[in-house]
Amino acid sequence: MTKSKALSQSEENYVKEIFHLSGRDKMKVSTNSLAEKLDTKASSITDMLKKLGDKKLVSYEKYKGCVLTSQGEKIAVHIIRKHRLWETFLVNKLNFGWDEVHDVAEQLEHIQSSKLVDGIDRFLNFPKVDPHGDPIPDKDGNIDYQESKVPLSEISIDAIVEVVQVNEDSFELLQYLDQINLSLGSSIKVTERVAFDESIMIELDDKHKLSLSKKVAENIAVKFKTK
Amino acid sequence: MTKSKALSQSEENYVKEIFHLSGRDKMKVSTNSLAEKLDTKASSITDMLKKLGDKKLVSYEKYKGCVLTSQGEKIAVHIIRKHRLWETFLVNKLNFGWDEVHDVAEQLEHIQSSKLVDGIDRFLNFPKVDPHGDPIPDKDGNIDYQESKVPLSEISIDAIVEVVQVNEDSFELLQYLDQINLSLGSSIKVTERVAFDESIMIELDDKHKLSLSKKVAENIAVKFKTK
DNA sequence: AATAATTTTTAGGTATGACTAAAAATAAGA
């Protein structure tokens, strides 16, 4: 077992982003999609992919995109574990809002100390999901994808569902959801589907009715209530 | 008020180390002393001092050493605040030993988020000292140097004192102190001073007698009990 | 299949923060 030197923050960010873009079906990730997400130029991506290729973290063929090796995937999952544990810590222990945690977690996810990560995990009592409802990988890298969750945009009229996850990528979405008092665990009844713009009318816990655009509904995942 | 871009981790480490070496009387800090502490070569120090000089964080004259400007000092104190708060968090909340926190705190001290720092401070209930007894600067940068503390090596026979601070720089010292069951708050009576090697005999809380070398005694600070 | 558009790679730079080796300044010793 050759103990490889720790990755740079940059390398870690690349590996993590490849994991996200690759998705559960492990699609090849294109240079341009990475460039956009990482907010760099395509040429920088090519450079880094070569390096990560040499380090056996991605398998990369020129012009054909890349995928993580199992080693790279292990690393990605571990970074995501840290990111989500820190987000949970910030919200549960330090009273951050769910819209305030991402940038700080982007920094904290690079701290190297397994004792720290596992300590935070235990301190939080081994949470299953982060403040946005995303699953937190366990110590061994297992991820509990809640298979039963579906986008709110796909729910049929009169179904009553529970919010289990929201897209954390947009600060604005998270703030908007706060404003309309929608959070994880909220109960939602879809009362109408407007064909014209594909928006939906919903009724929240408190019987409050409101309209959600298609775009918003697509970024909220729900599951059917198992009462 | 020009909002200056955040410093790099390297720049922060330099500023912090200059603060420590400069001491309370703000002595000029030599290139070599910095090189030794930061574990780099003197030429690298010169390069960085020029840069920090340009940024008005140190005042630096060739061949004459450097001191922090008041701006640089402010930054140094803030980094030290973060370092010590994190150490306290690790020990008080995650059950780290006082010998295990330094390396992790070296990383955590660079996280940029005033909301986070102040959140941790409040979460810990505004601690005054870190796990090694070093004072934690408050939000405004005030440091409560406990003026009454003195090295154990200077205490005269039969005096009864309380341990208030230990030198955190040596992993080995901290482990040794753990082993002999000496911690912050321990009560110590000096029973004998051995002229030959300047070691001392002490009696701990539990009436246990033991000998401490001069070097160990120099790295333990105590204050007289005010009962 | 030929041409055009898009994507990706190469080639050549830049800034940061390290390094070595040699020169210059300062401090110490005779």
Added chain:
DNA sequence: TCTTATTTTTAGTCATACCTAAAAATTATT
């Protein structure tokens, strides 16, 4: 003071992680 030793700075490299502009490969369109 003169000479030597030490400290510090300069000069020139190197690796990382970016960048721009141009070339090459791939994909889409006629």
